[in-house]
Amino acid sequence: MKPIRPKPYAALLLILTVSGLITYWGRLLYAGVWRQTEEAMPDLGGLARYLLGIIVLLASLWGLAHLNYRLAFRRWLLRTEARFYYWTWLCILAWGLFEVLQIRTEHEPEFVDENLLVTAVLMGFVIAYGYVADAFRTRREQIQLIQQKTEAELTALKAQINPHFLFNALNTIYNEAQRVDNEIVADLIQQLSGIMRFTLQESKKPLTSIEDELQFLEKYLALQRARLPERADLRLTTELDWDGQPAQIAPLLLIPFVENAFQYGISLVQPSYIELAVSVENRQLRMSLVNSLLPANNARSGTGTGIANTRQRLALMYANRHELRISQTTDSFVVELTLSL
Structure with missing residues (x-):
């Protein structure tokens, strides 16, 4: 974490206070001791020795x-x-x-x-x-x-999150390799290579750029799209916006929510959907994630370690700087996150 630096106006207030105090004391000293006639000049040497x-x-x-x-x-x-x-x-x-x-x-x-x-x-x-x-x-x-x-x-917490995600990604590529040609598999492997590089290198740092975090999320979503069949009743809507201002975020902070949505909200046989919107503006991140809640997953949705770990990371690293709301209905699971970067 970066050290907390004092605000500029606090230093200015201290300088003004000290200057005012010295001026006040100097005026009193001049009026009471130094403002005398030349015949009665104070003994400055004695005063210096006393001080x-x-x-x-x-x-x-x-x-x-x-x-x-x-x-x-x-x-x-x-x-x-x-x-x-x-x-x-x-x-x-x-x-x-x-x-x-x-x-x-x-x-x-x-x-x-x-x-x-x-x-x-x-x-x-x-x-x-x-x-x-x-x-x-x-x-x-x-x-x-x-x-x-x-x-x-x-x-x-990172040690628990990273292997879990890597195993899921490898499983996606394995399933895809059984049904597509080598060109598609090569593209998936390239996506996974970028994900693994980010996971193994950036996750060791306390903070990463918001640009790298969003690129990581895009690669993950590309892998997930590759494994999903094209059906009218299977909908995946994503929107990632960033205003371009430099900002940093804890690495792998958003991915547990997205993983949870794919794990509990997507079915290859039943109607399902995911709606993800992430925007970063003036170093304020807002994420809205809504996924369908399948009947078989109602009892266990959101009970894994991913979201619990992320709650702890937010509390530790972004105390009083975030708002996380998670709600659940009979057919949907909603995550709303606001974060000051």
């Missing part, structure tokens, strides 16, 4: 909290049998910080309460940093696991 001291203090505090998280938090607190070591270490760290503050105030008794308060604030930051950093780490690991799980499920 540098704050930066050094914050960096030191962050470094101490990060080292505590890496060397103590993850080593001891995350292990039940070693948690007492972690809290013992925090007590020693608090003692050390307090003594440093005591040295800074030259052990004056009137600064003891202030040093205790500062020590408590610093230790609160160190402890909170450990829990927050570990929460972010856990979240990153969960996202990685979800991505790995999604990729594994999609690979497994």
